[in-house]
Amino acid sequence: MDFSKLTTPQNDGDVLIEPLARELPLLLSANRSAMRDHSFTVMGLPIQDIRHESRLNINPDEPLVVTGHQPEFIHSGVWAKHVVAVRLAKAVGGSALNLVIDQDSPKTNILYVPDTTLLPNQIRQVKAFDSLSGSAYEHTAVPSQAVTDALISKCQRCLATHYDYSMLPVFFEAYRQKSPIKSTEGNPPGDWVDLMIQSRSVVEKMLDIEIANKRVSDLSLYPLFWEIVSNAEKFVLAYNRALFDYRKRFRVKNHTRPLPDLHAEPGLYEIPFWAYKPNLPRKRLFVKISASTLSLLADEELILETAKLDLGNLEKTKSLLSEISPWVIRPRALVLTLWARLFLADLFIHGIGGAKYDRITDGLIRNYFNVDPPAIACVSATLYMNLIQHPDSQSKLERARHLLRDIQFNPQRYIPGSVASELIAQKEIAVARALELKQNNPGQHFTRKQVFGEIRAINRN
Numbered sequence: 001m002d003f004s005k006l007t008t009p010q011n012d013g014d015v016l017i018e019p020l021a022r023e024l025p026l027l028l029s030a031n032r033s034a035m036r037d038h039s040f041t042v043m044g045l046p047i048q049d050i051r052h053e054s055r056l057n058i059n060p061d062e063p064l065v066v067t068g069h070q071p072e073f074i075h076s077g078v079w080a081k082h083v084v085a086v087r088l089a090k091a092v093g094g095s096a097l098n099l100v101i102d103q104d105s106p107k108t109n110i111l112y113v114p115d116t117t118l119l120p121n122q123i124r125q126v127k128a129f130d131s132l133s134g135s136a137y138e139h140t141a142v143p144s145q146a147v148t149d150a151l152i153s154k155c156q157r158c159l160a161t162h163y164d165y166s167m168l169p170v171f172f173e174a175y176r177q178k179s180p181i182k183s184t185e186g187n188p189p190g191d192w193v194d195l196m197i198q199s200r201s202v203v204e205k206m207l208d209i210e211i212a213n214k215r216v217s218d219l220s221l222y223p224l225f226w227e228i229v230s231n232a233e234k235f236v237l238a239y240n241r242a243l244f245d246y247r248k249r250f251r252v253k254n255h256t257r258p259l260p261d262l263h264a265e266p267g268l269y270e271i272p273f274w275a276y277k278p279n280l281p282r283k284r285l286f287v288k289i290s291a292s293t294l295s296l297l298a299d300e301e302l303i304l305e306t307a308k309l310d311l312g313n314l315e316k317t318k319s320l321l322s323e324i325s326p327w328v329i330r331p332r333a334l335v336l337t338l339w340a341r342l343f344l345a346d347l348f349i350h351g352i353g354g355a356k357y358d359r360i361t362d363g364l365i366r367n368y369f370n371v372d373p374p375a376i377a378c379v380s381a382t383l384y385m386n387l388i389q390h391p392d393s394q395s396k397l398e399r400a401r402h403l404l405r406d407i408q409f410n411p412q413r414y415i416p417g418s419v420a421s422e423l424i425a426q427k428e429i430a431v432a433r434a435l436e437l438k439q440n441n442p443g444q445h446f447t448r449k450q451v452f453g454e455i456r457a458i459n460r461n
Contacts, residue, residue: 001018002018002019003359005018006352008077008380008382009380012382012384015080018377018378021088024347027375031346031374034371035048038371040370042224044314051343058095062094064097064345065092065096066349067082067379068100068101068340070100072106081350082098084377095212097211100216101137102136102137103136103217106131109128109130110125111125111155113154115158116161116387124154124158130143134280134282135278135282136276136330140191142191162385162387167206171202174199175196216330230294233269235269235271239364242362258357267289268286273329274332276298276328286298304323306320338361342374349377350379352380354378361373434455
């Protein structure tokens with residue numbers, strides 16, 4: 001993959017497929033061949049056996065193309081992944097699967113709708129569902145009739161004729177039903193995630209996009225989970241090493257980006273899973289190791305303790321997690337992608353952000369399993385609404401952007417000198433110092449950086 005090409009398509013109708021679409025069948029075939037040749041085991045099971053079990057209720061033998069996203073109102077870039085996944089699956093005689101990331105926590109429950117009845121258009125906010133701060137999608141209830149009616153009514157009013165000529169009437173007709181068909185077990189029937197899956201699928205079928213959906217909360221990752229728990233120190237070292245290599249390669253100086261390291265100290269290791277109870281915030285999961293026992297902690301709260309010897313009994317480990325109810329354990333993003341790429345998909349299709357971050361997963365796979373990671377693809381697209389804009393709205397927007405930037409970097413131009421005379425004098429001295437260093441000592445990078453920091457601090461004041 002050429003990562004330099006992973007940029008958001010700029011124009012209406014532009015599509016990004018990397019590598020090129022014609023190369024994807026060969027990429028998928030190469031991944032399948034490599035998986036057949038791998039000899040490593042997980043909890044004593046060959047990778048091929050785990051892959052077969054992971055795909056039993058999906059597609060055990062045929063090619064499988066996988067993508068995934070949170071169960072939210074998706075944009076065209078996400079939907080493009082579904083289109084490519086389905087077309088590729090048909091081309092190779094396989095099937096396509098969408099992983100519904102319902103263990104994630106909603107960033108917002110607000111839908112932003114353009115009000116096309118105004119010139120220039122304005123953005124309106126409307127509540128899409130009720131959510132509890134920090135809790136996972138999987139425990140989000142179907143919204144009340146009042147919330148649903150307000151959502152649909154506001155979309156109709158704001159979008160006007162755009163609404164009538166869109167697929168929203170089809171989507172909302174299914175959304176109003178309030179009784180989504182539940183095809184899997186493990187979650188209460190009729191929750192908001194299933195409602196979203198059902199409504200989106202109705203639209204997709206009209207567009208000849210038939211993709212299976214699997215909620216992460218319904219997956220069984222137990223061999224990988226217990227492999228990580230049993231070898232927590234080794235796995236955390238491999239994980240943090242992958243992050244270190246990524247930061248070094250891309251000169252990322254903030255040690256919390258793109259992800260923070262996993263905590264590690266003798267006998268206590270953070271592993272990349274969430275633990276939580278229904279409708280409560282997610283907590284980090286830790287493995288605590290003593291001479292004869294192994295414990296799982298949600299932050300500092302004990303949720304499971306078992307004898308180390310139990311980890312050698314595969315049947316015992318299958319049932320252990322059922323003992324922690326009402327707690328559930330779910331994978332965090334990076335380890336979920338690792339599982340999907342190694343133990344489920346023949347080709348995984350990312351969006352732009354996921355593809356870039358998955359270079360960390362590549363390093364983790366190499367570090368821990370000592371194999372080359374399976375190849376991935378990246379798909380995105382851009383579609384714009386045909387909105388009428390005020391003739392000079394673009395020029396006003398550019399002027400506003402220029403003004404905000406000037407206020408940020410030259411605040412002294414917008415306040416009376418008598419109010420901030422001391423700060424203005426400090427900035428003049430710092431700017432003069434910066435110019436002097438640039439002209440006379442350009443190689444003193446650290447000192448120049450300190451001076452620029454002083455200037456920014458004065459601007460903020």
